[in-house]
Amino acid sequence: MANSLPVAVLFGVYLGIVTGIVPALVAWTLGFLFRYVVGVTIPGFGVLVLGISLAGVNGGLLALADPTIVATTDAPTIVTALLVVMMLTLYAHSRGDALGAALPRGAVAWRAIGERTLSVDLAEVFGSEVRIAVEGPVSDIEGFPPLSADTRTAIRETDWRLSADLPIDELQRRLADRIATEFDCAEVSVQIDDRGRASVAAAPELAGVSRRLDAGQRAVSVDALVPTGLVRGDRVTVRTPAETVDGTIVSARSGDPDEPSTAEPVPHSGAATTTGGEGRVTVGVSRADASRLLAVDRAAVIVRSRGRSREIELLSVLRRAGHRVRSVTLGADPPATVADLPGTVLAAETPDGWTITPAADHPLAPDQALFVVGSPETLARLGEVAR
Incomplete structure (x- = not known):
């Protein structure tokens, strides 16, 4: 039985929406x-061809589920349904394309989805930094x-x-x-929970003075x-x-070890320093100079200027x-x-050595080592291309 035109149009809108949802999602x-x-x-x-094809499949499945739909469908209903399907498909496609253009490439870090992070509510966060507290004794490492x-x-x-x-x-x-x-640890193992509490196991170096000497010293x-x-x-x-x-200082000790120290303990800063006075220094020198120094009982030590560390100043800036x-x-x-990477590449490893500040068209290769500078958010996106 033929429907009146308004009823046919409304029925076509209904069929178009029902059969056009899946094509719209696929197009987006x-x-x-x-x-x-x-x-x-x-x-x-x-996109239109794909959307109409999927809508046809959906319409066929809908007709199998409810055979009365075929009996009540006429030309105005089909045309209206096709127009609704095409509008939904084109609109969804345009929205998906616009989002893909607006979202910076690399902003979605797929590898970071499953990564564990600290709980902001439970950890001690100070601005952009978090305090890691070492809980319990520092354990030894077997071997x-x-x-x-x-x-x-x-520690x-x-x-x-x-x-x-x-x-x-x-x-x-x-x-670690x-x-x-x-x-100066040879091996360090660290486990951190979501509260910022760390369990540490560490082992000292197996060699002391010898590992601080250059070849031939x-x-x-x-x-x-x-x-x-x-x-x-x-x-x-x-x-x-x-x-x-x-020569170069390998180790040094100042003060009389037999006299009790009355000075206040100095907080650990990562680099032991001497307090000055009579003491003993160990110097790394060449083989010929070593023979000459062994012939004397006492010497005067004069520190030479190393200049300013431009590398450290750059990192501080x-x-x-x-x-x-x-x-x-x-x-x-x-x-x-290099232009396709997030951040700025300072140096890139090549078969001939290191290339400093490579050009934007510098080619990249698998397993290539790089030094990259950028904000923490930018460097986090490197996880997609780094291993």
Whole structure:
């Protein structure tokens, strides 16, 4: 039985909405993915063909479920339903394409979806940093010698602060690196819970003086008047009655060990310094200079200027501006060029060495090492292309 025109139009709108929901969702998804991932827009005609095909499948399934629909469907109903399906499909496609164009590439970090992060309500957060508290005793690592009691206490009492927007896995890695660097540990294992509490296991280096010497150097100890504030790695000139020898401080001790110390304890800062006075220094020198220093009982130690550390100053300026420097290794499917990476690439590893500030069209390769600078949010997006 034929319906009147208004009834046929209303019935066509109903059928168009019912059968056009799935084509609209498919059109939105394809429009967004193609624009966001590939950077191209799907032609509208192709979207219409796909939408009408899916609507036809939905209409056929609807007719199987309710055979009366076929008997009550006429030309005005079909035309109206097709128009509704096409409008829904084109509108959904345009919205998906617009969202894909507006959303910056890399803003959706798929790998970060399953990463654990600290609980902002439970952890001690100070601005953009979180305080990591070492809970319980610092454990030993099987197969390594035990840590000294002073080192265990210093690790527990140090105020560890890291970026609050990092996932827990990255916080564990960075805290382990800092402990290994500041306390000369050979191996460090860190476990952090969502409250910012850390369980630490660490082991000391298996070698002491020998690992701080360059190839071809020898370590020689001499008695001397030790300058105040001498630190391992300082460049010095050791002056004897006969000649002078240049070297690098490997270790130093000042003050009389037999006299009780009345000075207040100095908080651990990660770099032990001398307090000045009579003491003994160990200097890394060449083999020929080592023989000459062994012939004297006492020498004068003069510290040479190393100049200003421009690298440290640069990192300080970047940190004050809210930027960080990160070392990354690209995964198996990296972007084509440096311009496609988030952040600014400071250096890129090549077969011939390192390329400083590579050009925007510098090609990238799998497993390539890079140094990248950017804000914490920008560096977080590197997780999509780094391993």
